[in-house]
Amino acid sequence: MKGSHLFLCLLSVSCCLNLMPTAGNKIFHFGLCRVSMSVTEIRSGFTAIKANIQARDPIRTLSILSYPHSLHKVKSLDRCCITHHLFNFYVDKVFKHCKTEDSYINRKISSIANSFLSVKRKLGQCHEQNRCLCGQESDEKFKQILANYEGLNVASAAIKSLGELDILLDWIEKSP
Secondary structure, three states: OOOHHHHHHHHHHHHHHHHOOOOEEEEEEEOHHHHOOOOOHHHHHHHHHHHHHHHHOOOOOOOOOOOOOOOOOOHHHHHHHHHHHHHHHHHHHHHHHHHOOHHHHHHHHHHHHHHHHHHHHHHHHHOOOOOOHHHHHHHHHHHHHHHHHHHOOOOHHHHHHHOOHHHHHHHHHHHO
16 A cells, blocks of 8 residues: 555656756747747857857848748647647758857757757657647648748758747747
8 A cells, every 4th residue: 555655656746847847948838738948048059159150141031930921920729730840840951951060069059959859859749649730821831931941952951940040939939
């Protein structure tokens, strides 16, 4: 009997710890999905390399994330889906092609990529549990972002997308 009480106590503590954000983390609501992440930590890493990355962007007249209506006016229920798509996009496409000759910049990019990978996994769990539904609007918005990305060569598109990370972070922090 004592063993079952101990097990229940440990299970309760474990559940509470999983729900609590760690130091610097904040819980964001994307539709029905709740995700703990440290936007401050990601933004700090990005701020350290932003000028360098944006200076490497050869095309300043085009935006991948700011294309009219790409992230604007996303319905509350669609926020999880488009966020899930965007984190997959950054992990699977952008970070893989953002290599520089500067090891400091590469370490910062790697750190940001690791943070994105963690959030990607959490959003993937929501998606698997059908708490992250994709409507037509979110699919269309993401298709537009992909079209903007794929309209450039891989290296330029990756650098441009990384240079626009502040647009994504601002949008995430404005989550209702």
